[in-house]
Amino acid sequence: MKSIQQVMAFGKNCLMHAGCESPGLDAEILLCHVMKVERLFLYTWPQHMLSKENFNSFLEHIHRRETGEPVAYITGFKEFFGRPFEVNQDVLIPRPDTEKLIEAALSFLPFENSASIIDVCTGSGCIAITLALERPKICVLATDVCPKALDVAARNIDNHQVGDRVLLRAGNLLEPCQDQENVDLIVANPPYIKAQAMPALMRDVRDFEPHLALLGEGMDGLFHHKRIIEAGIDLLKPGGHLILEIGYDQMPDVALWAFDKPMLPRFIRDEADNIRLVSYEKLGAC
Numbered sequence: 001m002k003s004i005q006q007v008m009a010f011g012k013n014c015l016m017h018a019g020c021e022s023p024g025l026d027a028e029i030l031l032c033h034v035m036k037v038e039r040l041f042l043y044t045w046p047q048h049m050l051s052k053e054n055f056n057s058f059l060e061h062i063h064r065r066e067t068g069e070p071v072a073y074i075t076g077f078k079e080f081f082g083r084p085f086e087v088n089q090d091v092l093i094p095r096p097d098t099e100k101l102i103e104a105a106l107s108f109l110p111f112e113n114s115a116s117i118i119d120v121c122t123g124s125g126c127i128a129i130t131l132a133l134e135r136p137k138i139c140v141l142a143t144d145v146c147p148k149a150l151d152v153a154a155r156n157i158d159n160h161q162v163g164d165r166v167l168l169r170a171g172n173l174l175e176p177c178q179d180q181e182n183v184d185l186i187v188a189n190p191p192y193i194k195a196q197a198m199p200a201l202m203r204d205v206r207d208f209e210p211h212l213a214l215l216g217e218g219m220d221g222l223f224h225h226k227r228i229i230e231a232g233i234d235l236l237k238p239g240g241h242l243i244l245e246i247g248y249d250q251m252p253d254v255a256l257w258a259f260d261k262p263m264l265p266r267f268i269r270d271e272a273d274n275i276r277l278v279s280y281e282k283l284g285a286c
């Protein structure tokens with residue numbers, strides 16, 4: 001029998017040798033997941049003995065993490081904008097960076113107003129569901145080309161009880177939304193990693209997250225963005241907005257074509273002062 005303190009030290013050591021960036025934190029999260037306790041429990045009861053089953057499943061989890069598998073795929077959950085979302089290898093793990101997109105979107109959505117929104121490449125559904133939870137009167141149409149990703153999004157919609165206001169449609173980018181008009185807001189975190197940058201990605205990302213959700217198309221990795229803008233213009237109402245996440249170094253590429261549209265572009269910086277969002281307003285509002 002081993003105590004919390006002993007297995008924590010062991011797990012941290014294994015992950016440190018495997019090159020994990022945050023070995024102590026990862027070991028804590030995995031142990032909490034196995035024991036179904038909060039992190040405070042580990043500090044309050046360091047001498048508590050693990051059952052044999054818990055010890056064995058902790059070892060299994062540590063081993064998976066040693067191979068580079070992200071903690072979120074092992075636990076099956078990731079927190080986004082303060083809420084838990086189910087994830088698996090069919091969807092991208094929601095990033096803190098994308099919370100900036102949520103903040104930008106909310107700034108266009110007064111709390112009491114109804115609005116029609118489209119979330120393109122919804123993946124786990126984290127963007128669509130978060131917007132619906134933050135704004136009680138909006139409706140979101142969420143699209144994804146990958147049926148397995150839509151299954152994950154559907155479970156997250158159920159878990160967060162927003163099935164009456166977040167609808168899923170299968171298909172590529174905005175193709176399944178051609179029947180829509182007068183849309184208030186289109187948001188998307190499309191794949192944007194350049195093919196030549198893929199080999200240099202962290203192993204955890206490169207070897208475990210779905211390449212379909214990561215890999216942009218075209219020399220600049222921004223082909224999906226261009227297609228969303230082109231198709232999005234017709235769907236938006238005058239004065240409506242379109243917000244896209246981009247890579248931290250892609251602003252110059254975006255700037256090459258951003259102004260060549262009947263929409264007004266604006267670049268938005270994150271806390272690290274990188275431009276990570278491009279936000280368009282469709283001209284012609286009265």
Ligand code: GLN
Nearest residue numbers: 094122123189190191213
């Ligand atoms: N919308 C999801 C997210 O932001 C998935 C994005 C994607 O698959 N490229 O996490």
